[in-house]
Amino acid sequence: MDKSGRKYFTFAEPPGQIILENGSLLGPVTIAYETYGQLAADKSNVILIEHAFSGDSHVACHAEDEDEASRPGWWDNMVGPEKGIDTNIYFVVCANILGGCMGTTGPTSLNPATGKPYGLDFPVVTIADMVHVQKKLLDFLGIKQVLSVIGGSVGGMQVLQWCVSYPEMVRSAVPLATTMRHSALAIAFNEVARQAIMADPHWNGGDYYGKAMPEMGLAVARMIAHITYLSDESMRRKFGRNLQDKSDFSFNFDVDFQVESYLRYQGSKFVRRFDANSFLYITKAADYFDLEASDGTSINTLNDSQTRFLVVSFTSDWLYPTYQSKELVKALKKNGLDVSFCEIEADCGHDAFLLPNCRLDSLIAGFLKGVAEND
């Protein structure tokens, strides 16, 4: 365990590699993960949380980290003692995703074949590959079934993939603000963000480790993505046309409006903590994800599953709008599954699933209680 509470598990199956969805081999694979709460003797209280695009395993602060220096978790409002996902009751596991840059193997990791970071030699991984390595982690922890797998956005895709890949391991699933497949609009935004990274000469075909980083391109990519997480309403409320530190326009190309300053700040903050190649790999995995595809990974393979679902969308989410959650609900019901659906009124866009929301807290808490009691 490192100081942040992060633990590591490395597996290297014979011959030391796993087979990825695209047929290539990868290994050894290290998984960075964190746990919260106590595992019940019968291991019946496990909740697997899937982080979204730029998240990591640090879903919340740890009980033992009560000093001021402890790093906030990305879902502190939801996960903790007596919260929506109550760590007095449940044993929470959250792992950083394959292809990411927060401890789990990804393009920044050393390629054993060369002794250098993978860069673009890292294989293009899929959401199914991400779930595949998480399965290895649960095997390592001796967990045969989870009470629930919960996550939003790209995390919600992993939730759905768990239900398809290992239905017998998933008693219930809570996909939040997510989709069965990216729309052309979502692919378009991801592609433009990737182009912004690849347009930066420092990107250098993905080979920039130890050299100047493609910071400008990554910042632009983040700004594009960040806009899609907000909403017209929330931006109007938060920024409107307010000027930054000025009573009049600059009449040059510096920051005039607060929203410009905010976006530049988001861009520059992101480049200090995230890897440009990981941005490429994770967005590609999200674009490829398709539970309506006609191959064996379709949602229609779920017709024998006992998994219970709570599907949640948010009114102002225009990245994965409610109609996409409704399509998911329809597909699940068509397969005879037990599905609850809730569209939550929220004006803060796609990010709504991450923000404090009493309704979401009680919805998830109630759903989990129902699943636990329905043993």
Add this chain to the structure above:
Amino acid sequence: MDKSGRKYFTFAEPPGQIILENGSLLGPVTIAYETYGQLAADKSNVILIEHAFSGDSHVACHAEDEDEASRPGWWDNMVGPEKGIDTNIYFVVCANILGGCMGTTGPTSLNPATGKPYGLDFPVVTIADMVHVQKKLLDFLGIKQVLSVIGGSVGGMQVLQWCVSYPEMVRSAVPLATTMRHSALAIAFNEVARQAIMADPHWNGGDYYGKAMPEMGLAVARMIAHITYLSDESMRRKFGRNLQDKSDFSFNFDVDFQVESYLRYQGSKFVRRFDANSFLYITKAADYFDLEASDGTSINTLNDSQTRFLVVSFTSDWLYPTYQSKELVKALKKNGLDVSFCEIEADCGHDAFLLPNCRLDSLIAGFLKGVAEND
């Protein structure tokens, strides 16, 4: 007149310059413009068309240019003999905007002080400045009043600015798919696009003429902007998740989906015809535009105006959504003006105003007829 039908008017008032809204001086100013149809003896049939962001004076083909090689106009479906804006009846004038790169003075023009292109020495101009130089053109043409001023998007902002700056010259106005002021969301997209240009090392502080051009940055900027002109629905219909020339994913960062190929094509096509600095100047002018500001340019100065308005919005336009047109209508009505408003059902997003649409044709034709007959 050059081969495209474009004419030029250059003015240099004593002392050879005009005063811009920011207080700086600019001159001489050349205006590239085109005309269609015949000016009536009493000059009562003038329609001034305002082009949008990346348009130019070539609103339509000219009657005399019927060979196949003639360049299409950006509004051929609307402007021509027996079309919505009937050039058998009306005399149409369209000028390229100040700060643009299609013949009117802008950052690519030679700075008389240095003999080199202005680059970032070009002053930051506003929508009011654009309209100011168009007024000089109408003066030059001896036109004291126009039957109508018509335009969409940034062109619609110029339409509204005409009504505020020179109300006595405007008998009627047709602002299409536009707004009185950019929302934080619209500013955000413009800012990220500007950042993409300025992140390109070839941009070089705007000093790139005669050197390598910031093509990558400009292409990314165009892709960002282009997404905002479309809609979720139209992209789903046009591209969905269709793959480009392939039966399966590439598992690399080449083009997989048709929508990616389309965007890359739009980006690369744009850099061949547009100037990166003009992108910065025009988006800044659009961001600054604010008819609800508390200074003298407010929409509330219109209370004595006789201008008649036809305001049109489109259901799937999320860049300037219908609620913004309704705010405009409300402000105009509050000032006692004669306003018609129509929201047209269209699933193709902001670009709807440019696309063939019988309803828009007949709406504009009928409105113009009413204004002309109501002499």
